[in-house]
Amino acid sequence: MKYYVGIDLGGTNLKLGLVSVEGKMLARHASPTEAARGPQHVLARMAQAVRDVCVVGHVDLADVAAVGAAVPAPINWKAGTVPLAPNLPGWRNIGVRDAIQEDLGRPVVLENDANAAAYGEFRCGAARTVRSMFILTLGTGVGGGIIIDGHMLRGVTDTAAELGHMIIQHGGRPCGCGNRGCLEQYASASAVVGRMKEALAAGGASRLEGRDFSCKDVFDAAAAGDALADRLVEETAEYLGVGITSLLHTLNPEMAVLTGGMMASGESFLERVRTYVRKMAFERASTVCPIRWSTLGGDGGIIGAALAAETFDRTGQPA
Amino acid sequence: MKYYVGIDLGGTNLKLGLVSVEGKMLARHASPTEAARGPQHVLARMAQAVRDVCVVGHVDLADVAAVGAAVPAPINWKAGTVPLAPNLPGWRNIGVRDAIQEDLGRPVVLENDANAAAYGEFRCGAARTVRSMFILTLGTGVGGGIIIDGHMLRGVTDTAAELGHMIIQHGGRPCGCGNRGCLEQYASASAVVGRMKEALAAGGASRLEGRDFSCKDVFDAAAAGDALADRLVEETAEYLGVGITSLLHTLNPEMAVLTGGMMASGESFLERVRTYVRKMAFERASTVCPIRWSTLGGDGGIIGAALAAETFDRTGQPA
Numbered sequence: 001m002k003y004y005v006g007i008d009l010g011g012t013n014l015k016l017g018l019v020s021v022e023g024k025m026l027a028r029h030a031s032p033t034e035a036a037r038g039p040q041h042v043l044a045r046m047a048q049a050v051r052d053v054c055v056v057g058h059v060d061l062a063d064v065a066a067v068g069a070a071v072p073a074p075i076n077w078k079a080g081t082v083p084l085a086p087n088l089p090g091w092r093n094i095g096v097r098d099a100i101q102e103d104l105g106r107p108v109v110l111e112n113d114a115n116a117a118a119y120g121e122f123r124c125g126a127a128r129t130v131r132s133m134f135i136l137t138l139g140t141g142v143g144g145g146i147i148i149d150g151h152m153l154r155g156v157t158d159t160a161a162e163l164g165h166m167i168i169q170h171g172g173r174p175c176g177c178g179n180r181g182c183l184e185q186y187a188s189a190s191a192v193v194g195r196m197k198e199a200l201a202a203g204g205a206s207r208l209e210g211r212d213f214s215c216k217d218v219f220d221a222a223a224a225g226d227a228l229a230d231r232l233v234e235e236t237a238e239y240l241g242v243g244i245t246s247l248l249h250t251l252n253p254e255m256a257v258l259t260g261g262m263m264a265s266g267e268s269f270l271e272r273v274r275t276y277v278r279k280m281a282f283e284r285a286s287t288v289c290p291i292r293w294s295t296l297g298g299d300g301g302i303i304g305a306a307l308a309a310e311t312f313d314r315t316g317q318p319a
Numbered sequence: 320m321k322y323y324v325g326i327d328l329g330g331t332n333l334k335l336g337l338v339s340v341e342g343k344m345l346a347r348h349a350s351p352t353e354a355a356r357g358p359q360h361v362l363a364r365m366a367q368a369v370r371d372v373c374v375v376g377h378v379d380l381a382d383v384a385a386v387g388a389a390v391p392a393p394i395n396w397k398a399g400t401v402p403l404a405p406n407l408p409g410w411r412n413i414g415v416r417d418a419i420q421e422d423l424g425r426p427v428v429l430e431n432d433a434n435a436a437a438y439g440e441f442r443c444g445a446a447r448t449v450r451s452m453f454i455l456t457l458g459t460g461v462g463g464g465i466i467i468d469g470h471m472l473r474g475v476t477d478t479a480a481e482l483g484h485m486i487i488q489h490g491g492r493p494c495g496c497g498n499r500g501c502l503e504q505y506a507s508a509s510a511v512v513g514r515m516k517e518a519l520a521a522g523g524a525s526r527l528e529g530r531d532f533s534c535k536d537v538f539d540a541a542a543a544g545d546a547l548a549d550r551l552v553e554e555t556a557e558y559l560g561v562g563i564t565s566l567l568h569t570l571n572p573e574m575a576v577l578t579g580g581m582m583a584s585g586e587s588f589l590e591r592v593r594t595y596v597r598k599m600a601f602e603r604a605s606t607v608c609p610i611r612w613s614t615l616g617g618d619g620g621i622i623g624a625a626l627a628a629e630t631f632d633r634t635g636q637p638a
Contacts, residue, residue: 074603083603132475146569148467155571156451159604162568167599170488170561179564179599239489245498246485250465250569252474280486280498284393284402285478 003059004313005050006306007069008113009042011035011087016049017299018057018064019306023124025299027057038090046096047103066107066313068305069096070116077158077318080110086176109309109318113137113301115152115161117294118145119319120304121257125296130254134247135294136163136240138260141176142184146251152308152319164188168242186239189215189261196232204228219265233265234272241276248277248285259294266293322378323632324369325625326388327432328361330354330406335368336618337376337383338625342443344618346376357409365415366422385426385632387624388415389435396477396637399429405495428628428637432456432620434471434480436613437464438638439623440576444615449573453566454613455482455559457579460495461503465570471627471638483507487561505558508534508580515551523547538584555581556588560595567596567604578613585612 003026008015010033018027029052033042046069054061073085080097082088101108111119118135127133131150137143144163146153153160164184165177172181173191185191192215200209206228208221221229244256262269274291296303308319322345327334329352337346348371352361365388373380392404399416401407420427430438437454446452450469456462463482465472472479483503484496491500492510504510511534519528525547527540540548563575581588593610615622627638 074601144569148472153467153570155604156573157571157603157607159567159601160569160571162571162601162604165568165601166565167561168486168489170491170558172489177601181561242486242489242500246565247569248478249481249484250463250479250566251472252476252479252481254475282393282478282481282484282496284476285474285481288476 001063002065002313003057003063004306004309005053005064005067006116006302006304006309007046007050007067008116008301008305009033009046009069009071011072014045014049015302016053017302017306018053018059019303021310023120023303023307025303027053029053029056035088039088039094042088043094043096043099044103047100050100050104061104061106064106066109066309067100067104068109068111068116068307068309069100070111070113070301070305071096072113074162075110075112075158077110077154080108082110107309107313109305109312111305111308112145112158114143115145115154116304116308117143117259117296117300118147118161118257118304119152119308120296120300121294122147123307124303125300126257126292126294127255132251132253133255133257134161134163134251134253135257135259136243138188138258138262140188140190142188148251154318163243163247166243166246168239168246183239183243187236187243192218192232192236195235196229199228199232216261216264219262219269223265233269237269237272238276240273241280244273244277244291245280248281248289252285253289256289256291257294258291259297259300263293263297320382321384321632322376322382323625323628324372324383324386325435325621325623325628326365326368326386327435327620327624328352328365328388328390330391333364333368334621335372336621336625337372337378338622340629342439342622342626344622346372346378348372348375354407358407358413361407362413362415362418363422366419369419369423380423380425383425385428385628386419386423387428387430387435387626387628388419389430389432389620389624390415391432393481394429394431394477396429396473399427401429426628426632428624428631430624430627431464431477433462434464434473435623435627436462436578436615436619437466437480437576437623438471438627439615439619439621440613441466442626443622444619445576445611445613446574451570451572452574452576453480453482453570453572454576454578455562457507457577457581459507459509461507467570473637482562482566485562485565487558487565502558502562506555506562511537511551511555514554515548518547518551535580535583538581538588542584552588553591556591557595559592560599563592563596563610564599567600567608571604572608575608575610576613577610578616578619582612582616
């Protein structure tokens with residue numbers, strides 16, 4: 001039996017899974033990234049964590065056919081490098097693939113984390129029955145991944161599917177990327193918190209007033225009848241509807257998948273998003289494109305990275 | 320030698336070309352569409368025009384390997400039908416492919432006009448050296464076509480690349496599609512005229528005041544030093560920059576091609592668009608994606624449709 005390891009590198013945590021060819025998670029391992037100690041330290045930790053997850057899963061490293069590493073940054077697939085990772089101190093032109101490959105003596109494939117999440121959902125998650133889809137990962141920012149005809153859309157410099165930086169409001173909210181009106185300034189978990197703080201500062205009444213709160217708190221307050229929080233949640237659904245509509249009119253895919261902490265709000269939030277998309281998108285595009293929560297959730301990056309490694313192991317080609 | 324015929328069906332004119340396998344235009348034919356007389360009449364005229372262009376080109380219809388028909392509406396490629404053409408009276412579920420095929424006894428391929436224009440530029444126009452690109456056709460509306468890895472991006476219901484209906488300004492200008500803030504309400508030739516009329520109605524001073532004018536007149540006035548017209552042209556470049564930036568962040572292609580009457584304004588307008596894209600898009604995406612005018616211009620639809628027919632004739636697959 002062949003095994004694959006998926007690595008999901010985050011700014012805070014390093015999460016790994018030992019994964020079967022069908023995308024089943026056979027064993028897990030998590031540890032702090034210790035990003036502050038710099039890229040070489042993190043690379044050594046990544047390789048060590050692969051050994052550790054093999055121990056947890058009672059599998060020989062030699063039986064791991066390939067390793068997939070998902071990173072929170074744009075990548076250079078061919079070179080296996082990370083040109084720049086804004087959330088990882090000192091990460092500039094880091095040769096992730098070769099470093100881990102040499103350390104472990106196993107083939108390594110490098111992927112962007114949101115692309116990996118898309119591939120995971122496509123291979124064995126919410127989108128396993130379709131051939132074209134996109135994912136929006138709603139966290140600190142908004143990440144994106146696109147599958148067309150069974151393949152990741154990478155673009156000519158691996159910069160496709162940076163969907164958090166679609167402009168939905170020309171001249172709108174300033175974004176960390178230097179631009180204005182990017183989707184992630186409206187629909188990320190952080191943006192929900194930021195917009196709620198603004199609403200409170202503008203004199204809005206809410207049970208969240210005077211408290212420190214998260215995106216989940218805003219959704220919980222809305223569910224508990226807090227009118228201001230509910231307005232914020234409704235607007236978030238509308239902004240997502242705008243972004244999804246533009247993507248439907250660009251890609252006309254078979255499924256849209258959302259993932260992130262907002263999943264806790266279940267179908268009710270998704271139904272709000274669907275209502276806006278039905279209102280805004282061409283019927284020919286919206287009726288064929290169900291909008292779903294991911295089924296892999298926080299494991300999407302791990303499983304997607306492992307299955308991208310499986311594809312490379314099987315075909316010699318990128319996923 | 321094999322020949323192909325491309326048909327570019329417009330609401331007013333029916334334009335055809337006899338095209339070589341290399342995309343060379345060997346003969347032309349144009350006639351009024353006579354759309355008011357209904358779909359059956361138009362279909363008969365399309366077939367007759369194919370015969371006519373063969374006569375002009377001194378080629379036997381039997382030597383035409385395949386015919387490509389580009390229509391100004393979404394299509395159903397597999398069925399060869401037009402579900403609904405808003406600009407052609409009575410066009411609802413019209414079997415274009417089979418009607419012309421039976422009339423002529425030659426294979427026919429149906430395409431959307433902007434998709435055909437993209438394919439023409441990709442095969443033998445501005446984008447002939449690249450494998451991925453998109454086109455924006457700036458006319459009454461804004462049409463779009465996307466090529467990824469050498470193939471047209473069609474989407475699951477042939478509704479991909481409706482790029483005029485990307486939302487660049489949530490809650491913005493109302494669009495004929497029922498939505499608000501669509502790119503075509505800002506950057507089409509018609510939108511330039513409409514925005515100029517609004518600026519004049521709001522008291523703006525321009526030499527165009529009190530006159531009936533076209534998009535070309537606005538660009539000409541700007542070039543001749545009319546400050547208001549120049550502001551309108553500058554804003555048009557900015558709006559196009561917004562749409563192109565979102566497309567670069569979604570597709571990360573190798574080239575962006577613009578086409579339509581604004582081509583008359585030459586490199587100076589394009590340079591304004593490029594300036595906005597350089598400012599707004601990720602450097603990794605913008606530096607690898609030149610923005611060019613089409614080189615086929617008004618012939619793009621004809622040549623692209625003919626070459627889509629060539630691809631189908633050669634491979635049995637859609638372009």
